Amino acid sequence: MEIEYSNIKVIGFDADDTLWVNETYFRDAEAEFADLLSQFETKNKIDQELFKMELKNLPMYGYGIKGFVLSMVEMALELSNNTVANTTIQEILNIGKRMINKPVELLDGVEDVLQTLSQSYRLIVATKGDLLDQERKLQQSGLLQYFHHIEVLSDKKEENYSKLLNHLDIKPSEFLMIGNSLKSDVLPLINIKAHAIHVPFHTTWLHEQVTETETNGKAYKTISALPEVLKLLN
Amino acid sequence: MEIEYSNIKVIGFDADDTLWVNETYFRDAEAEFADLLSQFETKNKIDQELFKMELKNLPMYGYGIKGFVLSMVEMALELSNNTVANTTIQEILNIGKRMINKPVELLDGVEDVLQTLSQSYRLIVATKGDLLDQERKLQQSGLLQYFHHIEVLSDKKEENYSKLLNHLDIKPSEFLMIGNSLKSDVLPLINIKAHAIHVPFHTTWLHEQVTETETNGKAYKTISALPEVLKLLN
Numbered sequence: 001m002e003i004e005y006s007n008i009k010v011i012g013f014d015a016d017d018t019l020w021v022n023e024t025y026f027r028d029a030e031a032e033f034a035d036l037l038s039q040f041e042t043k044n045k046i047d048q049e050l051f052k053m054e055l056k057n058l059p060m061y062g063y064g065i066k067g068f069v070l071s072m073v074e075m076a077l078e079l080s081n082n083t084v085a086n087t088t089i090q091e092i093l094n095i096g097k098r099m100i101n102k103p104v105e106l107l108d109g110v111e112d113v114l115q116t117l118s119q120s121y122r123l124i125v126a127t128k129g130d131l132l133d134q135e136r137k138l139q140q141s142g143l144l145q146y147f148h149h150i151e152v153l154s155d156k157k158e159e160n161y162s163k164l165l166n167h168l169d170i171k172p173s174e175f176l177m178i179g180n181s182l183k184s185d186v187l188p189l190i191n192i193k194a195h196a197i198h199v200p201f202h203t204t205w206l207h208e209q210v211t212e213t214e215t216n217g218k219a220y221k222t223i224s225a226l227p228e229v230l231k232l233l234n
Numbered sequence: 235m236e237i238e239y240s241n242i243k244v245i246g247f248d249a250d251d252t253l254w255v256n257e258t259y260f261r262d263a264e265a266e267f268a269d270l271l272s273q274f275e276t277k278n279k280i281d282q283e284l285f286k287m288e289l290k291n292l293p294m295y296g297y298g299i300k301g302f303v304l305s306m307v308e309m310a311l312e313l314s315n316n317t318v319a320n321t322t323i324q325e326i327l328n329i330g331k332r333m334i335n336k337p338v339e340l341l342d343g344v345e346d347v348l349q350t351l352s353q354s355y356r357l358i359v360a361t362k363g364d365l366l367d368q369e370r371k372l373q374q375s376g377l378l379q380y381f382h383h384i385e386v387l388s389d390k391k392e393e394n395y396s397k398l399l400n401h402l403d404i405k406p407s408e409f410l411m412i413g414n415s416l417k418s419d420v421l422p423l424i425n426i427k428a429h430a431i432h433v434p435f436h437t438t439w440l441h442e443q444v445t446e447t448e449t450n451g452k453a454y455k456t457i458s459a460l461p462e463v464l465k466l467l468n
Contacts, residue, residue: 060331060334060335061300061334061366062364062365062366066295066300066301066304067300069304070300070303070304070327070330073307073323073327074324074327077320077323077324077327080320082319082320082321082324083320084320085316086311086314086316086317086318087316089307089311089323090308090311090316093304093307093308093311096304097294100294100295101294130296131296131365131386131387131388132295132296132388135388148401149397149400149401152365152386153365154365154366154369163383166383167382167383
């Protein structure tokens with residue numbers, strides 16, 4: 001399928017797992033959490049229950065590390081029938097603090113890509129993570145200079161992106177989103193007639209997974225690593 | 235002091251305690267928290283220690299309810315020397331959920347002011363709260379239609395506002411901020427040569443308080459209730 005990128009004025013980059021490693025840290029945290037509660041349940045069961053708890057709390061807590069930690073605390077109380085040790089609760093809080101303080105690990109070629117594209121396009125970060133976390137990571141990463149600003153979306157659905165384009169004062173055909181999540185960074189954009197390029201990350205949170213019928217016939221490109229975007233846009 | 239508002243193009247409104255009640259709910263939550271831990275310490279001591287804990291965690295957690303709840307959990311473990319009951323931890327999580335689900339209580343005259351000003355200015359919400367919380371409140375309040383968009387700032391310091399003005403593509407003299415916090419909504423704006431109007435709320439979080447020397451000679455107006463802004467701007 002031929003896709004025409006010549007109208008693009010603004011490129012939105014997802015941050016977590018597109019610019020830098022993130023989901024891996026959640027997987028690691030889940031493993032630590034299951035270890036802490038191993039006297040109560042199997043890792044498999046704990047993973048499943050934690051996922052359910054996160055989904056249940058998502059409308060209240062939204063995305064990000066703090067809501068994840070609150071769900072882990074609630075899960076520990078529930079799974080243990082209120083017998084979990086205080087020191088375990090403390091350990092759960094510490095898992096969260098370590099996640100927040102993780103050094104930024106850039107994905108391959110990211111800086112090069114941003115440096116090149118920032119010469120011809122206005123670049124923004126479009127994320128549903130926590131603003132403070134994302135600003136901290138951008139600062140640490142040294143990538144801040146390439147971005148016009150950070151857009152925090154409470155969710156990445158069609159209406160959130162429509163609002164974003166309205167706010168940027170551009171037409172859908174002038175916006176390209178690049179990210180690792182089909183559900184959040186690709187499909188809603190195609191549905192509102194904007195552009196999207198998919199760069200899969202090796203791990204995808206279950207909540208972000210989509211079925212093949214949802215992607216069928218949709219006009220987006222998939223690339224295996226971010227630097228390939230330069231071939232599509234230049 | 236005469237202040238000239240004729241260049242204003244965009245007006246930023248603080249949300250919590252400017253458009254609707256918020257700080258009161260934190261005070262109520264602190265009282266509930268102190269009740270829950272009353273076997274360990276006096277209310278006064280608990281309030282003081284919780285405030286210290288919040289400040290310690292602020293660089294990691296930022297502003298908003300979720301960070302506040304995480305600090306309460308940590309405080310409960312520490313104050314009780316790890317003897318606090320699991321049911322108390324559960325109660326602390328519930329305090330947070332109730333805060334998140336509180337119905338929006340608009341301050342007097344807010345809708346009228348927004349309706350009038352939205353005819354002549356671009357209005358935005360500029361908040362350091364949680365985006366999801368603020369969007370939910372705007373939606374519930376029926377005020378969404380008056381605002382061009384919501385700007386979430388990780389903090390409200392001069393550099394955050396400078397970035398915001400850059401992002402809005404306007405000069406400082408074209409921006410007016412209206413809010414209840416001298417520290418966050420007024421002084422940083424005056425310092426970057428933008429405009430600000432102060433509308434005090436009856437309760438101010440200790441962290442937001444400023445000394446008289448900080449406000450001395452600064453070119454901003456104070457009004458006693460939001461509707462008075464119409465007299466200054468029209």
